Amino acid sequence: MSQPLLIGLDLGSSHIRLAIGQVTPTSERSGSGVLSIVGAIESASQGISRGSIAAVEDTVAAISAALEQGERQIGAPIDEAIVGMNGTHIGVIEAKGVVGVSRPDGDVRRDDVERVLESAKGAANPANVEIIHVLPHGFTVDGQTGIRDPLGMHGIRIEATAHLITGLAGNVRNLTKCVLRTGIDVTELVFGPLAAANTVTTARERDLGVCVVGIGAGTTSMCVFEEGELLHAKVFPIGADYITSDIAIGLRTSLEAAESIKLAYGHTNPDEYGKREEIDIGEYGADGSELASLRFVAEIIRARTEEIFEKIEAELRQIDRSGLLPAGVVLTGGGAKLKGLVDVAKATLRLPASIGAATHLPTSIPEQAYDPAFSTAVGLVQWGFEEMRKESAPGYAPALKKGGAIAGKVTGTIKNIFRSFMP
Ligand SMILES: Nc1ncnc2c1ncn2[C@@H]1O[C@H](COP(=O)(O)OP(=O)(O)OP(=O)(O)O)[C@@H](O)[C@H]1O
Numbered sequence: 285m286s287q288p289l290l291i292g293l294d295l296g297s298s299h300i301r302l303a304i305g306q307v308t309p310t311s312e313r314s315g316s317g318v319l320s321i322v323g324a325i326e327s328a329s330q331g332i333s334r335g336s337i338a339a340v341e342d343t344v345a346a347i348s349a350a351l352e353q354g355e356r357q358i359g360a361p362i363d364e365a366i367v368g369m370n371g372t373h374i375g376v377i378e379a380k381g382v383v384g385v386s387r388p389d390g391d392v393r394r395d396d397v398e399r400v401l402e403s404a405k406g407a408a409n410p411a412n413v414e415i416i417h418v419l420p421h422g423f424t425v426d427g428q429t430g431i432r433d434p435l436g437m438h439g440i441r442i443e444a445t446a447h448l449i450t451g452l453a454g455n456v457r458n459l460t461k462c463v464l465r466t467g468i469d470v471t472e473l474v475f476g477p478l479a480a481a482n483t484v485t486t487a488r489e490r491d492l493g494v495c496v497v498g499i500g501a502g503t504t505s506m507c508v509f510e511e512g513e514l515l516h517a518k519v520f521p522i523g524a525d526y527i528t529s530d531i532a533i534g535l536r537t538s539l540e541a542a543e544s545i546k547l548a549y550g551h552t553n554p555d556e557y558g559k560r561e562e563i564d565i566g567e568y569g570a571d572g573s574e575l576a577s578l579r580f581v582a583e584i585i586r587a588r589t590e591e592i593f594e595k596i597e598a599e600l601r602q603i604d605r606s607g608l609l610p611a612g613v614v615l616t617g618g619g620a621k622l623k624g625l626v627d628v629a630k631a632t633l634r635l636p637a638s639i640g641a642a643t644h645l646p647t648s649i650p651e652q653a654y655d656p657a658f659s660t661a662v663g664l665v666q667w668g669f670e671e672m673r674k675e676s677a678p679g680y681a682p683a684l685k686k687g688g689a690i691a692g693k694v695t696g697t698i699k700n701i702f703r704s705f706m707p
């Protein structure tokens with residue numbers, strides 16, 4: 285296939301999702317092409333727990349199965365993917381860097397920007413941690429603060445503040461190893477919830493202040509933006525599967541029966557059901573026939589969903605944004621499809637709330653990929669596309685890539701290390 289493909293690989297605790305993007309070159313010289321999403325694959329996951337690799341062989345098998353489906357769908361081999369990283373080990377560190385401008389005439393050049401970000405990176409680099417992204421959120425040149433892009437400015441001393449998104453080195457290696465073992469390369473490692481958050485919000489929402497909450501099977505993530513930049517991110521080890529377990533315990537039935545009941549009748553508001561509205565759990569795969577009150581099921585769901593949002597609220601309080609984000613909260617991930625969830629978010633967080641999916645993309649996209657559960661996979665493709673666009677733009681500075689050139693270097697290193705393990 286002559287047109288470049290961008291593959292987003294989202295390794296979830298319950299599903300592996302693949303979004304396939306195709307870039308059609310445009311005729312103008314400066315154009316870097318038009319992105320369309322041409323494929324979306326969802327297959328069962330194995331070996332991944334709370335967003336992290338728990339069993340290598342199982343994960344490799346599950347990724348391989350998803351890739352095979354993807355290759356069948358597009359009729360071409362897949363040889364690399366933009367891989368989403370998730371897990372409670374991921375953290376955000378605020379870092380500062382300072383360097384002197386290297387040219388005697390004081391013109392800030394690309395390598396100055398790279399050096400100052402490299403110096404910020406050095407400011408916070410514990411041994412067992414990998415830096416996944418360096419997200420600069422402001423430069424200062426000779427005391428002038430609030431500079432977004434210092435390239436071409438005049439000065440002697442350049443400072444940068446940046447958010448470093450870090451992951452535990454062991455987790456980063458395990459993830460990379462699993463992907464490489466399937467025989468494909470890692471184009472780039474990206475913090476999955478951040479890619480999803482960019483895709484389900486508009487630039488204006490991120491300017492005003494918004495919190496994106498990604499609810500998966502085993503994790504709940506939050507990414508807070510303000511003035512267009514990421515302000516805070518966190519991954520909690522609780523997901524929508526907890527709701528299923530709660531229902532299973534409450535009704536004394538199997539997880540499978542509880543999941544089916546959740547999908548068919550789950551609601552966060554007990555008042556949606558009358559006191560006598562009951563179902564026979566035997567019809568949902570439980571042993572024997574027994575009646576269960578739907579109001580009771582909703583009460584269980586309500587309690588757990590409130591607990592999830594209380595954790596988000598506590599985190600927002602810590603960063604002084606409780607009730608203060610004008611663009612509110614956007615819920616995404618498979619768990620966001622639970623009926624009535626938006627109301628719990630509004631009540632607990634005292635913010636406007638809505639469901640977010642990849643609906644803002646200026647591109648054609650298969651119906652299935654509009655599902656909130658696909659926002660990470662599609663977000664990864666969009667991330668890859670933006671990197672491509674920046675690389676082809678005139679005056680491109682690798683250090684100003686969204687994730688920073690450093691992120692690419694880290695991945696590159698991992699690639700080389702793990703090549704040696706491959707059969
Ligand atoms: N219509 C629905 N109503 C309620 N819950 C739903 C619905 N559809 C999916 N879910 C729940 O969403 C969860 C799966 O979400 P998703 O597929 O985004 O998780 P994942 O990406 O595999 O996990 P993670 O990101 O935590 O590693 C499951 O708990 C599932 O029960």
Ligand SMILES: [Mg+2]
Nearest residue numbers: 296297500660
């Ligand atoms: Mg997920």
